[in-house]
Amino acid sequence: MAEPQAKILIVDNEIQVVKRVEALLIPQNYEVITASGGEEALRLVQQKEPDLILLDVLMPVLDGFEVCRRLKDNAETCLIPVVFMTVLSDIGDRVKGLEAGADDFLTKPVHRDELLARIRTSLRLKQTIDHKVHALHRQLQEATERESQLFTNMSHELRTKLDVIIGFSEVLQEQTCGELNDEQEEYVNYILTGGNQMLDLVNGLLDLAKIEAGKMEVRLEELDLRSLLAESLELVQGGALAHDITLSLEIADDINTIVGDKRKVQQIVFNLLSNAVKFTPDQGTAGIKATETSEGVQIAVWDTGVGIAPEDQRRIFEEFQPLSDAHVTTTVGTGLGLALTKKFVELHGGTIELESRSGQGSTFTFSLPRSPLPASHVREQSRVL
Numbered sequence: 001m002a003e004p005q006a007k008i009l010i011v012d013n014e015i016q017v018v019k020r021v022e023a024l025l026i027p028q029n030y031e032v033i034t035a036s037g038g039e040e041a042l043r044l045v046q047q048k049e050p051d052l053i054l055l056d057v058l059m060p061v062l063d064g065f066e067v068c069r070r071l072k073d074n075a076e077t078c079l080i081p082v083v084f085m086t087v088l089s090d091i092g093d094r095v096k097g098l099e100a101g102a103d104d105f106l107t108k109p110v111h112r113d114e115l116l117a118r119i120r121t122s123l124r125l126k127q128t129i130d131h132k133v134h135a136l137h138r139q140l141q142e143a144t145e146r147e148s149q150l151f152t153n154m155s156h157e158l159r160t161k162l163d164v165i166i167g168f169s170e171v172l173q174e175q176t177c178g179e180l181n182d183e184q185e186e187y188v189n190y191i192l193t194g195g196n197q198m199l200d201l202v203n204g205l206l207d208l209a210k211i212e213a214g215k216m217e218v219r220l221e222e223l224d225l226r227s228l229l230a231e232s233l234e235l236v237q238g239g240a241l242a243h244d245i246t247l248s249l250e251i252a253d254d255i256n257t258i259v260g261d262k263r264k265v266q267q268i269v270f271n272l273l274s275n276a277v278k279f280t281p282d283q284g285t286a287g288i289k290a291t292e293t294s295e296g297v298q299i300a301v302w303d304t305g306v307g308i309a310p311e312d313q314r315r316i317f318e319e320f321q322p323l324s325d326a327h328v329t330t331t332v333g334t335g336l337g338l339a340l341t342k343k344f345v346e347l348h349g350g351t352i353e354l355e356s357r358s359g360q361g362s363t364f365t366f367s368l369p370r371s372p373l374p375a376s377h378v379r380e381q382s383r384v385l
């Protein structure tokens, strides 16, 4: 089977030069595309993905240096070899060309043998680089795959063991196999709380790992926002009552259904609400306000709690962020809630923002677009594990 021929883009505003070079390349079975200016060249590079570019220097509007600079600045095009066609005497042009990222030079008027030799050399070099890049990419994919598998197996093991710890602590706590004295009961409760927190942590880490490996599924369906928000409030009502915190729910009349992944939207709202209750002192207030926007809905979860210091607001959505405020150490949590919340919002194509003042309260506002992206892929990010 014949090798597919390399695709070469010739760029020159002088039509005779283009025609001449084209006439030299076609008998060699190269696939030739041509452009008479810089902008056309950049457009064709995107559309046709050439293997090599023969580029004139002097062109009106966008000259060869600028075209080369833009190609080399773009991660998608920086590996395409650029061979400048310059006039022999112009050393200055060659220096500028090198600075712009040129891979080689050809002297005008172009000589057939030199043209073909330089094209072959540049293409060979590109092929070697392409192979190396592909090999590295494959290695990276395999390593990510292995790491993700290892993590999945490990969390399965951890969960199985935690089930034993939690299960038997519950049996002891129920005192069905014998009475416990006060001290023993207190210690069993510690074991149970610790076990449950560890389970939350493992589940949270597993979710983050899945998102980062691009393996988190998003099942979009029509959701009744009113009942979803009311149910979420119900879940934190007990905690709020215990601290005499008043909860409120405000939904604009025109909002009925939204499209989203039910479990994830529930978790977003629950995470924000449970923080609102957790970080609001007794007799405070907290709530949800949902409004419609031109792009979809906007849901604000607010509280009149301790607030978040300005220096902490930037990194609040990162995993395990120790915050500067001392009250944090007195509360229990995984430190993953907001990181997961942000990722779940982003999986829907939405954004989340925070407005807060120390001592006065916080409002986390997230948006959900009317037609969320079926998040088929998640941007690659550095792993946190």
Ligand SMILES: Nc1ncnc2c1ncn2[C@@H]1O[C@H](COP(=O)(O)OP(=O)(O)O)[C@@H](O)[C@H]1O
Pocket: 271, 275, 276, 279, 303, 305, 306, 307, 308, 316, 323, 328, 332, 333, 334, 335, 336, 337, 338, 339, 361, 362
């Ligand atoms: N509504 C809020 N008011 C004040 N501080 C908050 C609020 N929500 C989050 N925080 C701060 O951000 C930290 C991280 O929150 P989160 O990621 O949910 O973890 P966790 O709740 O497990 O501590 C909390 O420990 C707290 O210090």
Ligand SMILES: [Mg+2]
Pocket: 271, 274, 275, 333, 337, 338
């Ligand atoms: Mg939390």
